[in-house]
Amino acid sequence: MTDNGTHRLVVLGAGVMGTGITATALGHGVPVVLIDVEDVTLQRARDSVERQLRHARLLGATPADRPAGALLTSTDIGDVGTATAVVEAVTESPEIKQAVLTEVSRAIWPGTPIISNTSGIPINEMASWVSRPEEVVGAHFMNPTYLIRTVEVVRGTDTGEATMTAVAALLAAMGREMIVVNDSPGFVTSRLLHPMINAAARLVGAGVADAESVDALMQNCLGHPTGPLRTADLIGIDNLVDSLTVLHKRTGDESCRPSEVLLSKVRAGELGRKSGRGFYDYGKALS
Numbered sequence: 533m534t535d536n537g538t539h540r541l542v543v544l545g546a547g548v549m550g551t552g553i554t555a556t557a558l559g560h561g562v563p564v565v566l567i568d569v570e571d572v573t574l575q576r577a578r579d580s581v582e583r584q585l586r587h588a589r590l591l592g593a594t595p596a597d598r599p600a601g602a603l604l605t606s607t608d609i610g611d612v613g614t615a616t617a618v619v620e621a622v623t624e625s626p627e628i629k630q631a632v633l634t635e636v637s638r639a640i641w642p643g644t645p646i647i648s649n650t651s652g653i654p655i656n657e658m659a660s661w662v663s664r665p666e667e668v669v670g671a672h673f674m675n676p677t678y679l680i681r682t683v684e685v686v687r688g689t690d691t692g693e694a695t696m697t698a699v700a701a702l703l704a705a706m707g708r709e710m711i712v713v714n715d716s717p718g719f720v721t722s723r724l725l726h727p728m729i730n731a732a733a734r735l736v737g738a739g740v741a742d743a744e745s746v747d748a749l750m751q752n753c754l755g756h757p758t759g760p761l762r763t764a765d766l767i768g769i770d771n772l773v774d775s776l777t778v779l780h781k782r783t784g785d786e787s788c789r790p791s792e793v794l795l796s797k798v799r800a801g802e803l804g805r806k807s808g809r810g811f812y813d814y815g816k817a818l819s
């Protein structure tokens with residue numbers, strides 16, 4: 533068995549994905565420092581991580597024979613200095629990610645991989661923001677992270693061999709399998725999934741069918757496991773709009789222009805499971 537205590541992971545961003553990645557790492561014995569901008573977010577995140585760890589254990593998604601890694605939380609981005617690897621899972625805004633990555637790159641030890649969980653910003657673009665582009669790689673974990681074992685790893689033009697080796701070791705320690713793809717806006721998964729969800733929302737907006745019918749048709753006739761609109765609620769509709777905007781700006785593909793249905797849900801604060809309501813009503817915010 534590998535000694536997962538040799539990894540010291542720092543996760544930036546304590547939202548849907550940051551908490552999921554943290555819970556998965558802790559459940560495999562990897563210690564994590566989870567960083568966000570406000571204490572109140574980190575308090576919510578600690579509860580969410582605890583809940584996800586409990587679910588993961590109940591479902592047998594974490595090794596039963598291994599003690600959980602230790603969790604620390606912080607609002608000080610300078611704490612990345614202690615990391616053997618940094619996973620960036622902040623808001624899908626190129627401006628925010630650029631500011632964060634520039635600061636991280638200055639604070640880490642040279643040779644520490646900067647692993648971005650971006651849904652669609654090209655890794656080459658992100659690598660241009662830091663002083664050592666060979667340290668930047670994409671690792672596109674999905675939600676719920678503790679259940680989805682495969683990770684889309686995105687190799688940029690400059691991503692170094694040492695970075696690829698380090699990300700492979702970290703993912704193995706977290707019990708994940710990786711599929712490596714080349715860099716491109718949205719890589720493979722978002723480039724295929726996000727325009728499909730956008731089209732599903734447009735059909736609802738045009739009155740062709742309601743959300744339940746769209747999802748039931750995709751599930752029962754085409755074998756989609758959850759349906760595109762339930763998936764939108766799981767992702768977070770704000771994140772989906774941000775990711776579609778990234779894709780639309782970088783590809784010019786009109787199918788990626790966020791639909792009015794998605795935009796109006798964000799304006800109304802109906803963000804999906806994380807706000808308690810999206811295409812479906814959950815009664816309360818879920819994570």
Ligand SMILES: NC(=O)c1ccc[n+]([C@@H]2O[C@H](COP(=O)([O-])OP(=O)(O)OC[C@H]3O[C@@H](n4cnc5c(N)ncnc54)[C@H](O)[C@@H]3O)[C@@H](O)[C@H]2O)c1
Binds near residue numbers: 567672674675766
């Ligand atoms: N939601 C999904 O299903 C999903 C799946 C795969 C990848 N992603 C990607 O993962 C990343 C995070 O998405 P999410 O859904 O968790 O978003 P989210 O909105 O739930 O969380 C983002 C977090 O980043 C924090 N943040 C913003 N600026 C920060 C800063 N300067 N320093 C530290 N923290 C900061 C926010 O406070 C927030 O807690 C995005 O790049 C997204 O595209 C999301």
